[in-house]
Amino acid sequence: MMMVGVNLMATLTADEVRALDPYAFLAVLGKRVIHPGGRASTDRLLDWADVQPGERVLDVGCGVGTTAIRLAQECGAEVVAADIAPLMRERAAANVSGSKVASRVSVEEADILALPYPDNSFDVVVAEAVTMFVNRKQAAAELARVCRPGGRVLATEFFWLRPPTEEARQIFLGEVCPGLRFDSVEEWVEIYGGAGLTNLRTESGPFEMMTARGFLADEGKHAASVVARGMSRPAYFRKMMWLMPRMARAVPYLGYVLVMAGKPE
Ligand SMILES: C[S@@+](CC[C@H](N)C(=O)[O-])C[C@H]1O[C@@H](n2cnc3c(N)ncnc32)[C@H](O)[C@@H]1O
Numbered sequence: 001m002m003m004v005g006v007n008l009m010a011t012l013t014a015d016e017v018r019a020l021d022p023y024a025f026l027a028v029l030g031k032r033v034i035h036p037g038g039r040a041s042t043d044r045l046l047d048w049a050d051v052q053p054g055e056r057v058l059d060v061g062c063g064v065g066t067t068a069i070r071l072a073q074e075c076g077a078e079v080v081a082a083d084i085a086p087l088m089r090e091r092a093a094a095n096v097s098g099s100k101v102a103s104r105v106s107v108e109e110a111d112i113l114a115l116p117y118p119d120n121s122f123d124v125v126v127a128e129a130v131t132m133f134v135n136r137k138q139a140a141a142e143l144a145r146v147c148r149p150g151g152r153v154l155a156t157e158f159f160w161l162r163p164p165t166e167e168a169r170q171i172f173l174g175e176v177c178p179g180l181r182f183d184s185v186e187e188w189v190e191i192y193g194g195a196g197l198t199n200l201r202t203e204s205g206p207f208e209m210m211t212a213r214g215f216l217a218d219e220g221k222h223a224a225s226v227v228a229r230g231m232s233r234p235a236y237f238r239k240m241m242w243l244m245p246r247m248a249r250a251v252p253y254l255g256y257v258l259v260m261a262g263k264p265e
Pocket of ligand 1: 023032033034035060061062063064066082083084085088110111112113127128129130133134
């Protein structure tokens with residue numbers, strides 16, 4: 001999958017649009033929530049974590065910055081919104097600067113596999129739908145490393161809600177999201193527990209982000225503009241027509257799992 005350079009989303013060629021990861025494509029369309037549990041699952045994580053005003057939070061793999069902005073706006077946190085992809089950081093920076101909390105959210109470049117922060121830097125570390133794209137044990141270890149003792153690590157991941165058909169597995173992991181790795185809730189517990197985190201709490205549910213109901217619940221007043229943008233260029237429309245039927249084949253088998261874990265004192 002391509003990594004685009006620092007440029008405006010508007011300048012992507014048709015070939016670049018075709019090569020985008022599904023989540024980068026959704027960001028280009030203006031979608032704000034790009035993880036399998038949707039906005040309601042972020043509500044849940046924020047509720048569990050009980051983030052306090054002034055706490056330092058890292059949202060790594062921040063995408064377009066939606067959760068980072070919420071953390072600053074709703075919890076009063078000081079937030080680092082970090083992502084490896086220039087395209088995502090560009091969108092996140094635009095969303096942050098259009099928010100009321102621009103002074104409390106800094107958008108930075110970071111790789112979850114080698115976070116550019118000292119040990120114990122953050123009170124709370126968030127990674128919604130990121131660890132599963134990379135070496136999962138290494139990523140979980142990095143999340144734990146930069147979290148302070150007594151702090152919390154929050155994550156959202158995919159898991160197989162029920163055993164997928166070979167066709168669904170091949171479509172989702174082979175065509176839609178090559179390189180993605182996940183299996184069961186138990187496996188995620190092992191990965192985060194293996195990173196030295198304790199008091200693991202999980203909650204799971206069906207993947208609804210790409211259903212009509214999930215889309216409307218997540219995007220609210222932005223929903224119409226996302227759809228309009230998808231129709232605004234033949235390259236976007238073609239990509240949507242490629243993506244949607246494939247997603248529909250995989251959706252019945254997919255679920256999300258939320259993880260909250262503590263770093264021991
Ligand atoms: C599925 S999106 C989730 C975005 C955002 N967390 C959200 O929930 O809307 C995955 C994000 O992880 C980022 N990402 C992928 N690999 C990464 C890595 N090695 N380090 C940091 N971010 C990464 C992608 O650029 C993308 O923004």
